[in-house]
Amino acid sequence: xxxxxxxxxxxxxxxxxxxxxxxxxxxxxxxxxxxxxxxxxxxxxxxxxxxxxxxxxxxxxxxxxxxxxxxxxxxxxxxxxxxxxxxxxxxxxxxxxxxxxxxxxxxxxxxxxxxxxxxxxxxxxxxxxxxxxxxxxxxxxxxxxxxxxxxxxxxxx
Amino acid sequence: xxxxxxxxxxxxxxxxxxxxxxxxxxxxxxxxxxxxxxxxxxxxxxxxxxxxxxxxxxxxxxxxxxxxxxxxxxxxxxxxxxxxxxxxxxxxxxxxxxxxxxxxxxxxxxxxxxxxxxxxxxxxxxxxxxxxxxxxxxxxxxxxxxxxxxxxxxxxxxxxxxxxxxxxxxxxxxxxxxxxxxxxxxxxxxxxxxxxxxxxxxxxxxxxxxxxxxxxxxxxxxxxxxxxxxxxxxxxxxxxxxxxxxxxxxxxxxxxxxxxxxxxxxxxxxxxxxxxxxxxxxxxxxxxxxxxxxxxxxxxxxxxxxxxxxxxxxxxxxxxxxxxxxxxxxxxxxxxxxxxxxxxxxxxxxxxxxxxxxxxxxxxxxxxxxxxxxxxxxxxxxxxxxxxxxxxxxxxxxxxxxxxxxxxxxxxxxxxxxxxxxxxxxxxxxxxxxxxxxxxxxxxxxxxxxxxxxxxxxxxxxxxxxxxxxxxxxxxxxxxxxxxxxxxxxxxxxxxxxxxxxxxxxxxx
Numbered sequence: 001x002x003x004x005x006x007x008x009x010x011x012x013x014x015x016x017x018x019x020x021x022x023x024x025x026x027x028x029x030x031x032x033x034x035x036x037x038x039x040x041x042x043x044x045x046x047x048x049x050x051x052x053x054x055x056x057x058x059x060x061x062x063x064x065x066x067x068x069x070x071x072x073x074x075x076x077x078x079x080x081x082x083x084x085x086x087x088x089x090x091x092x093x094x095x096x097x098x099x100x101x102x103x104x105x106x107x108x109x110x111x112x113x114x115x116x117x118x119x120x121x122x123x124x125x126x127x128x129x130x131x132x133x134x135x136x137x138x139x140x141x142x143x144x145x146x147x148x149x150x151x152x153x154x155x156x157x
Numbered sequence: 158x159x160x161x162x163x164x165x166x167x168x169x170x171x172x173x174x175x176x177x178x179x180x181x182x183x184x185x186x187x188x189x190x191x192x193x194x195x196x197x198x199x200x201x202x203x204x205x206x207x208x209x210x211x212x213x214x215x216x217x218x219x220x221x222x223x224x225x226x227x228x229x230x231x232x233x234x235x236x237x238x239x240x241x242x243x244x245x246x247x248x249x250x251x252x253x254x255x256x257x258x259x260x261x262x263x264x265x266x267x268x269x270x271x272x273x274x275x276x277x278x279x280x281x282x283x284x285x286x287x288x289x290x291x292x293x294x295x296x297x298x299x300x301x302x303x304x305x306x307x308x309x310x311x312x313x314x315x316x317x318x319x320x321x322x323x324x325x326x327x328x329x330x331x332x333x334x335x336x337x338x339x340x341x342x343x344x345x346x347x348x349x350x351x352x353x354x355x356x357x358x359x360x361x362x363x364x365x366x367x368x369x370x371x372x373x374x375x376x377x378x379x380x381x382x383x384x385x386x387x388x389x390x391x392x393x394x395x396x397x398x399x400x401x402x403x404x405x406x407x408x409x410x411x412x413x414x415x416x417x418x419x420x421x422x423x424x425x426x427x428x429x430x431x432x433x434x435x436x437x438x439x440x441x442x443x444x445x446x447x448x449x450x451x452x453x454x455x456x457x458x459x460x461x462x463x464x465x466x467x468x469x470x471x472x473x474x475x476x477x478x479x480x481x482x483x484x485x486x487x488x489x490x491x492x493x494x495x496x497x498x499x500x501x502x503x504x505x506x507x508x509x510x511x512x513x514x515x516x517x518x519x520x521x522x523x524x525x526x527x528x529x530x531x532x533x534x535x536x537x538x539x540x541x542x543x544x545x546x547x548x549x550x551x552x553x554x555x556x557x558x559x560x561x562x563x564x565x566x567x568x569x570x571x572x573x574x575x576x577x578x579x580x581x582x583x584x585x586x587x588x589x590x591x592x593x594x595x596x597x598x599x600x601x602x603x604x605x606x607x608x609x610x611x612x613x614x615x616x617x618x619x620x621x622x623x624x625x626x627x628x629x630x631x632x633x634x635x636x637x638x639x640x641x642x643x644x645x646x647x648x649x650x651x652x653x654x655x656x657x658x659x660x661x662x663x664x665x666x
Contacts, residue, residue, distance in 0.1 A: 011593045015327050022334055022349070031346045042623050045341040045348060048611045052334040059327045066323065076593050082384065090379045094585075097372070097560060101577065118557050125553035135554070139561060151210040153569050 007074040008067030015060030022053035092124045110155035111148070115140040158289050158516050166520025169214055170528060178215040179525065182222025183532045187540075189223070190230030192550060193240040195559075197227035198491040202370040203559065205499045206363055206566035213503045213518060218525050220499065224492055225529040228435060228472050229273035229537060233544050236265045236464075245435025245471035248443040252467070255459030260401055263541060267403035268461060269468045270537030271410075272417055276469035277530040279421035280428060280476025284483075285523050291484040292512040300620065301627050304613035305637035307606040310431040310487040312644040314598045322648050325599045328590070332603020333610060335360055342612040343619075355575040362498045362605055364567040368580035369597060370491070371563035373587025375556045380592065387552070403541050405461070413462060416446060417469040424470040428477025431487050431602070435471040442470035472530075479526065483507050483519065486609070491598065494605050502570075 026032050032046030079087070100117035104110050115136045122132035147153045169175070182204075189200035200223050208216030231243030236253030249269065256265040298306070311333070315325035338349045339359030350356040405413070423445075424438040446466040447456040456463045478489025479496075486507040488494035497507055503518075505511060511519045537544070567580035590597050621627035628634045 008593075011324075011595070015331075018331065025349060029348070031344075032348060042618050043615050045344050045346040047615070048337050048607075049334065049348060052330045052337070055330050056327060056334065059323060059330065062323060063327065082382075083380070086380050086382050090376055093376065093379060093556075093560070097564075097581065100564070101581070105574065114561055118561060121557045121560065122553070125556065127553065135557065139558065143561065143565060147565060147569065151207075151569070153210070153572070155568065 006067075006072040007070040007076070008063050010067075011076075012060050012063030012065075012067050015063055016057055017060075019053045019056030019058075019060055022049060023057060026050055026053060089124055093121060096120050096124065104155070108156055111140055111144055114143050158512060158520060162516050163520050163524075165517060167524050169517070169521050170218065170524045172214070174212075175214050175218045175525075176528070178211065179218040179222040179528055179532055180536075182219035183226040183529065183536055184222075185219075186223035186226025187230040187233075187533070187536065187544070188550075190227030191233040191242045191544065192552075192555060193234050193238075193242055195555060196243050196370070196374075197224050197231075197245075198366075198495070199370045199374055199559070200224075200227055201492050201495050202363075202366040203562050203566050205495055205502075206367065206570040207562075208499070209502050209570060214521055214525075216499070216503075217522055218528075220496065221522070221525040221529045222532060225277055225472065225475060225526065226533040226536070228475065229270060229277070229468075229533050230544075231471065232269035232273065232468055233266065236262060236269060243435070243471075245439055245474070246467070247436055248439040248467035249464060249471070251443070251457045252460045252463040255457070256461070256464065259459050261459070263401040263403040264405060264461070265464055266541040266544065267538065268405055268413075268465050270534055270541065271405070272413070272465040272468035273472040273537075274530050274534040275414070275417055276421045276424060276471070276473035277475055278527065279418065279469075280425040280473045281479075281523065281526040281530065282476070283425045284476040284480045284526065288480050288484050288519075288523075289512055291480065292509050295484060295509050298633065299631070300613040300616035301631055301634040302637065304610060304617055305628065305634055305641060306485055306487060307610040307613065309637055309641050309644065310606055311599060311602050311610070312641050313431040314596075314602045316644050316648055321594070321596065324595045328595055328597070329599035329603045332600040332605075333607035334603075336604050336607025337611065342608060343615050355573070359608075360579060360604070361570065361576055363495065363502070363570055364576040364580040365583040365604060366491075366495050366498065366601065367563050367567050368583030368585075369587035369590075369601070371559055371566075372581070372584035373591070375559050376584060376588040377591040378552065379556065380588070382552075403538065409461065413465045416462065417465050420446065420466045420469045421473045424473030425477040427470075428474030428489055429481045430477075431481060431489055435474045435490075438474045439467045439470040443467050476526065479522075483511055483522070484509075488602065488605065491601060494601050497605060 026046050026049040029046075032049060033044035034046050034050050035042065035044050096117055099120075100113045103116070104113045107113075118139045119132050119136035122135050123129075127135070147155075170179075185204070186197070186200060189195045190197060201220060204220060204223060208219050210216075211219070228243060228245055231241055231246030232249040232253060234240050234242040235246040235250035236257050239250050239254040241247045241250050253265045253269065256262065295302075311329050315329045316322060336359065338356055340346070340357060341348055347357070420442040423442055424435075427438040427441060428435075443456070443463060443466055446463065447453045450456065450460075450462060452460065452462070474489070478493045481487050481489045482493035482497060484507075486497065488497055500507055500511075505515050505518065563580060563584070564577055567576045568574065570576055587597060589595075590600070617627050618625070628638055
């Protein structure tokens with residue numbers, strides 16, 4: 001079973017789910033008809049959504065079948081020691097971005113967010129305290145001068 | 158376009174501010190192109206929202222400088238550390254690195270600059286000569302032609318990009334489906350907006366590109382980081398071999414130029430085909446030049462000719478890609494897809510209108526292409542020996558800046574936080590696509606051309622009262638339809654021929 005879940009099976013399942021989601025949404029949304037009500041044979045607002053979501057579902061099934069036939073010979077997630085370490089860093093980076101966006105949304109302090117986020121990322125990437133601090137300062141200053149002063153962008157949400 | 162339009166365009170781009178932005182673009186392009194992992198697409202994606210705040214000529218000067226220089230600079234790391242800076246410079250590492258190991262690194266860098274310039278300039282001249290007549294030809298196009306043109310662009314991208322037809326089809330369809338989000342183009346019915354007003358105008362294309370090629374690419378690089386390989390590259394840089402002379406002799410130039418002009422013609426044509434980018438052009442040109450060369454045995458072992466051909470080909474595609482983009486509105490590659498978004502931001506629509514209503518700006522773009530080539534030639538020759546220093550920048554240093562600039566750029570576009578969310582979602586999607594080996598090209602083209610595809614299909618069917626015969630009744634539509642069918646069927650036919658050959662060979666044995 002585990003062998004069957006390698007390769008294109010999981011991407012295939014995700015593809016089918018994506019297609020099904022849009023197909024169901026098209027069905028339940030009013031006015032998304034396959035054909036227009038005005039004249040015969042002219043497509044309606046639901047023509048492309050029905051056609052494409054249906055196609056994606058079918059292609060996703062093909063992908064699952066291909067994945068099963070591969071019998072685990074193709075693997076997209078081969079987790080060796082280095083990759084596990086990379087995944088940890090990746091997760092921390094992504095959480096950092098989310099944290100930065102939440103901080104910005106909640107406090108409105110964009111520049112502080114830039115400083116903290118760049119400092120945090122540098123530390124995640126294994127840089128020294130001194131380097132991380134200097135980098136964060138220089139980048140924040142650059143953002144301030146170019147975007148706040150030169151372009152007058154107000155990073156207010 | 159009249160002579161006066163060209164002259165006014167030239168006058169406009171020779172303004173000091175425009176030249177300054179062009180030079181800055183070249184500088185950024187050299188840095189982005191020479192660093193492995195950072196592509197011209199990523200650079201253009203991040204810089205496009207930022208250039209929106211400039212005057213159009215200044216903004217495009219920066220983008221043109223960045224693009225042309227990044228493609229040329231991809232050869233720097235290919236030559237010095239055997240790692241292509243951009244996909245287009247893959248064949249430059251075959252001969253460039255061997256030349257560097259032979260103590261002819263300076264000559265390799267010089268050839269890279271000079272022949273990238275020749276390729277870029279030649280294709281830009283082709284753009285200047287042929288864009289206007291092609292655009293005039295499109296006056297006869299109606300909805301059926303535009304529908305099939307968009308379909309041809311997507312079908313080419315699906316069959317060429319990545320080599321996996323099934324995954325290409327899935328992402329092409331997914332891109333078109335996501336382009337349906339927002340108001341229906343004919344009946345103005347809400348589709349997939351989920352009561353969110355930000356989705357009424359659809360998914361913004363630029364934030365998607367920024368996310369996919371910016372943070373998405375960074376995420377993939379973090380995920381696939383191989384420290385051993387990184388250490389080997391660092392060692393290669395420490396080796397610091399003698400570079401020697403930079404300029405090739407007059408005899409070498411005379412011998413190389415005619416062959417490279419042939420490569421420039423081929424790469425310009427390849428560039429004009431949707432989806433066929435610099436990597437495909439340089440591989441085709443390098444492979445054919447090897448077959449026709451008097452010294453094919455030298456190819457891959459430090460052939461000056463091989464390097465010159467590769468350098469010509471990778472910059473030669475730019476003019477071709479721009480021709481398709483500006484005349485037909487069909488992007489030749491990911492960069493031109495973003496440039497369509499950029500033109501739209503400035504209120505311009507690629508196609509015939511670029512040559513009638515915005516002819517002045519169109520001429521400026523073409524002159525900027527010429528100037529970008531001149532500037533990177535001068536810059537490249539002047540800094541050839543110190544350009545290796547750029548490669549010392551560590552990847553994490555760049556990753557942090559890219560993440561911040563992606564957030565800034567996607568917000569700055571419309572001062573809209575929702576665009577940042579879209580960018581972040583696209584980055585996750587881009588990462589998953591890369592990990593699961595899905596080609597991103599069809600998705601991008603589907604998203605970009607989905608609106609054109611749908612609105613023109615439905616308009617054509619309204620015109621024909623629902624009859625699909627309109628697509629075969631009109632001659633240009635009919636030709637385009639055959640091309641689309643051939644594009645989709647070609648991979649299947651190829652597989653059948655291959656199978657037959659294999660069976661034939663087995664039977665002979």
